Amino acid sequence: MLKKITLFFLWVSASTYGQCYSGFNIGDYHVVSIKSDGTLWGWGLSDIGQLSNTLFSNPTPFQLSPATDWSKVSAGNNNTFIIKSNGTLWAMGKGSFGLLGNGSTTQSNPTIQQIGTATNWQKISASNEMTIGLKTDGTIWGWGQNDEYEMGNNTCCANQLTPIQIGTANHWVDIESSMAASAFALKNDGTIWGWGLNLGGLLGNSTVMARSIPTQLNADTDWASIHVGAAHILALKTNGTLWSWGGGGNMDKQAIISLHPIIETLQLK
Template sequence: MSRRTVKLWRTAGAVALVGITAIATGGVLLSAPTSAAYTDSATAVEDTYTAPATYLAVSSQFTATSAALSGGYVWIWGYKGYGMSGNGQENVSDESPKPVFGLSDVTKVVGASDLSETYGTFGALTESGEVYTWGSNKLGRLGIGSTTGSRDYRATPQKVEFPDNERVIDLGSMRATMAALTESGKVYTWGSGQYGQAGNGSTTESRGPHSPYLVMENAHSMHVGQRLTWVVTRDNEVYWWGRSYQGENGAATVVNNPTPELVTQMAPFAVGCEGPAIAVDDPADTCGIQTITSSRQAGALITAAGEVYTFGNRAEGQIGRPASNTAEAREIKQVELPAAVHQISAGNYHFTALDETGTVWGWGDNASWQASGNIRPNGQTGQGQTDATAPIRLPLRDIIAVGGSRDTSYATRADSVLIGWGSTSEGAISGSTERRATFTPLVLPGIRVTEVY
């Protein structure tokens, strides 16, 4: 099966979810922007709803909060402070999975949270090209034009306004900063200005934009890492801005860069990108670069042929390949895998990759089993907490999507089962009671499963 065929099937599956789930006839009333530590008047209406039959794994950067998409709704479990539940309450002690009732037709959801913080901000992109945010508004992460400090939050989705009501086609998060790509090829950012990740010329945390700031035009695609962004232009060039702590920018430099800068090292891959702006993972993309992302200190690039290239820090096995020294680790070099890869998810110091056969591979930091799920390179259990310095094939089959949070990994199986492994902090793997889990079916409404492998 070709990589392109798999991508078409996966996209169709995501669209089909819309018809699977019937959510409550009532919803929340979206509140107007309010000040910090406010009491939200919104109420989540949970009269009657049919539990979904399918959940699609997504990627975020939270410590103890996880999310999935189902039928156009965002489902959230784990930590739900600072309005993160999206249902009108500042703090929700119930860690179990619940949908954000007031927001439907969502096609993508991302999460932004700084390293020292459990709380964070959700961003959601809808079918109509609108962006909604909720949760912490520290440093203007919500993009609603203002912030009143570290305690500021919104407990219901707020619409982010873009100039000329531009239609957004892709959305990403860089820890405490968000980025959006519009249909016209413009890239906007908002949130923290630390390390230059807002692209607005500043490396000062408090000087990031509080509403969408135009960084670049003429973009073909936008790719977001933990504290940096890459833009592939219609002129077949790649630019980056943000933080490169160990060469994870692909330019082999260690620098905080607050403005777009050309990455000449990626020029050989940027071929056939002249077409209109397009979202990552869109099967219509003809560009030689399909995906660029990063963990905290290493980057990864997927080509149109499904080849994986990595660059950055070799510590914790983040680059998934041998490197004799720091300079070689920062070079863009291929990770050998037996089948074409069409999706990759980056955690804090680890990666998971999904290939065209439905097989998942993991490498990098394994302190919480987030990379290999306690599997050794030979397929046996007992990996312990040893870093996976090369890709390990995980004992999963028929997988259609991978995702995860900071130290937790997820995979969606073709029969709708969502499987998690790694850290279980504050309910990150719903239903698991151990400190770390290995390939555990998540306890989610509507899903019944007796086996994983």
């Protein structure tokens, strides 16, 4: 798989004459990136507008917008969120359940549109069912499906069609959503928190009950970063150790992952 990925990136680089991308963000079947000149580019599947058109195939990179002030991009499964240099949030693609936060549940949205009027968005993490966003003031916001307490405000189960603040805390520093209906966040004190669906013990305990509000997962205060799949999470500590918990049905050959839903060290061979 590594060889295939390497060859793919080499092809992308060669086919675009070596122009500089600031990184790749990959959805289910589409890729988006911002170049060093602030332009937005993408390729792949765009059947419901995730690449600003409704074409099934976009085999080569193309510019998605004439604007040159794009700053950060996040690809959901079937949609795309982009933050401009002025802090405004823009989106396109799948809008079911209110996933785009534009007040609608229209599935196909091929036109890049601004989401709300806020000018302090910092990061977006999108899944197949809900979306969460981090603002520069340290607050977390959510929108989309809320059938498993994804909005973290102790309510269920109506869709949230526009961004709503999750909790009242204002010292969050990072966010990650799972592919399903769970969300995670780090505070500036190094603690890790989670809410929503507890698939495979993803929320760090031995139950399968959803967490209706952001809940601290353990007492540790040295978490540095988090990366979440559908039913498992990888978390890096400040001392460089890597930890994992949740489901382990598809174990990597190069890793030993505990199947018990208690936080365990991930030992790399």
